Amino acid sequence: MATIYEVSRLAGVSLATVSRVINNTAPVREATRVKVEAAMNELGYRPNSVAQSLASNRSNSIGILVSELSGPFYGELLSRIEAEFRAVGKHVIIAAGHSDAEMERESIEFLRSRNCDALILHVESVSDNYLRGLADGGCAFVLINRYVRAIAERCITLDNRHGGYLATRHMLQLGHREIAYVSGPMWKNDAKERYAGHLEALAEFGVSENKALFFEGDFQETGGVRALQHFLAADASFSALVCANDEMASGAITAAHDIPLELPDQLSVIGFDNVNFSHYTYPKLTTIDYPIAEIGQMAARWVLKNVYSQTTTELKAIFEPRVIERDSTQKI
Amino acid sequence: MATIYEVSRLAGVSLATVSRVINNTAPVREATRVKVEAAMNELGYRPNSVAQSLASNRSNSIGILVSELSGPFYGELLSRIEAEFRAVGKHVIIAAGHSDAEMERESIEFLRSRNCDALILHVESVSDNYLRGLADGGCAFVLINRYVRAIAERCITLDNRHGGYLATRHMLQLGHREIAYVSGPMWKNDAKERYAGHLEALAEFGVSENKALFFEGDFQETGGVRALQHFLAADASFSALVCANDEMASGAITAAHDIPLELPDQLSVIGFDNVNFSHYTYPKLTTIDYPIAEIGQMAARWVLKNVYSQTTTELKAIFEPRVIERDSTQKI
């Protein structure tokens, strides 16, 4: 691989000048630029990005930490973030935190040791305090899907509470009054918020909460299966099932088929997230849209603006969910 | 951030010695090692990976190019590859090629310009010739899910033909004789191979091919929908539907529900890939397992062995598919 030195020799100019034409960082006479470009072409020169990083103290790499690389949710996120950075010649290093505090911390350290210019973090288990400390320590990062007051300006979130509210309100507006709720793990913030929204909608319609119609699942498909079995075994009476995510909704639908229960005639089901398999269920799942790609895009733009000082469109910190009505819900 | 120089000063040794304890690259007296480690701890020293890369000509980064970052298929692949490299302190840079020759080429160049030590490529559009040239050019890469004879030692593939064979044989063994086939785009190699396997199974059972029962789809859900509509509109007679991937199978199932057609009573459907949503369909999809995670793992090990000279378990180049029987197929 040719180096900048060889290019400078061939073009008959100094290293500095070649660097200038590469980075367009200072005016260069047209004739000189042409000479340099010709030399670069002749040698098939490509700058060594590692050397550039060392000298400029910029790696042009952004670390992304998500809980899982697989699963329908994060793929879209990564996809959008990658596209956004790729367009400006920066690259993305990925790591998985697996919803475990220790692994999340270790992953963050790993990414930092890689000299990332910035991090985009989707962490669930690490403490608010840790994140605050990270920010104080001068680490450039933006937080996705989590709100930490002390570093509010770095948080990009979905209004989960409103989403929970919309889901249950949708059922209420269809006339349902006996509404079972399958929550995610209550230690997870989004699970708590969605549930709070659920209660809010119930209250608004004057429906009192029935503890027998609450089940804490695990955000996995099996959680939905167990939830439905639990409600049925307890002989609970309900015409609608609100699930805190699509995986559990899908599990519940599967379990319902096995009973069998006619959907949506005997039971209306709504999910949350609008992951891309949600229309593969039968009946197609009504759900709450989680604009994860947009959120990823916004996170990327946050980095572009705050770390790379690029002017960009207005940043948006809170995204609004909305109901996607398909076939799994119905008037009672 | 502390530098190696400060550590050496504090420990009262030379740069070289500190480097030796960091990399464990030459024997260091125990007492010295302890001093150095104490100094590193005191300063909270972490080596600058960019400087390491520049000096050692090793970036410890591996570029991964897949068609899409989203979608059920690639997530698992990335997940496994990341885990494998992470365990040995290396990181993964990702890029998407979007099944477009130009973008694939550009992505490869992008990754190379990032000084990746090796590339793991899942490319569909770029030519065999280009790949051969890449190999000749000294680029270290391994190819996933594609076989190019000239660089066979770099290819890790699934036996797609055998998979296609298994899918159709499964139907034949259930007693089906009128079997419709929904192919992927025939310019894609795996689509061609799977179809070849289909024909092989038909031949083995003495069933002659019926052109009216072939449809070329796009590997997308809509392709499956259109396929079923096409066959029905043509008034074709068939009791089984073999789809070249799960997306199309899912589309076909959706379309069948709309007719409505009782599944699997009136029609047996089989997919291919065993992506993670395939059991969300109703009835749960019988399919051919594509061990994508294992393939990813093998690709990572190929790199570990051939690029980083690590001793590792035996490498395997061809993986075998197998039938995953669920509820969408049934004896006739």
Next chain:
DNA sequence: GCCTATGATGAAAGCGCTTTCATTTATAGC
């Protein structure tokens, strides 16, 4: 034509590490 302001360019000093080679120190053999 001379002076100044400005635009172009080059020399050279890093960036933080690895690695070679020479030197020093410890170990063993007698």
Next chain:
DNA sequence: GCTATAAATGAAAGCGCTTTCATCATAGGC
């Protein structure tokens, strides 16, 4: 105790770039 050998360490030269600072060329103002 002395030499031959091995083990441990240090000095210094890069790795390929960016960036500061000084210098040189050019053009306009009078």
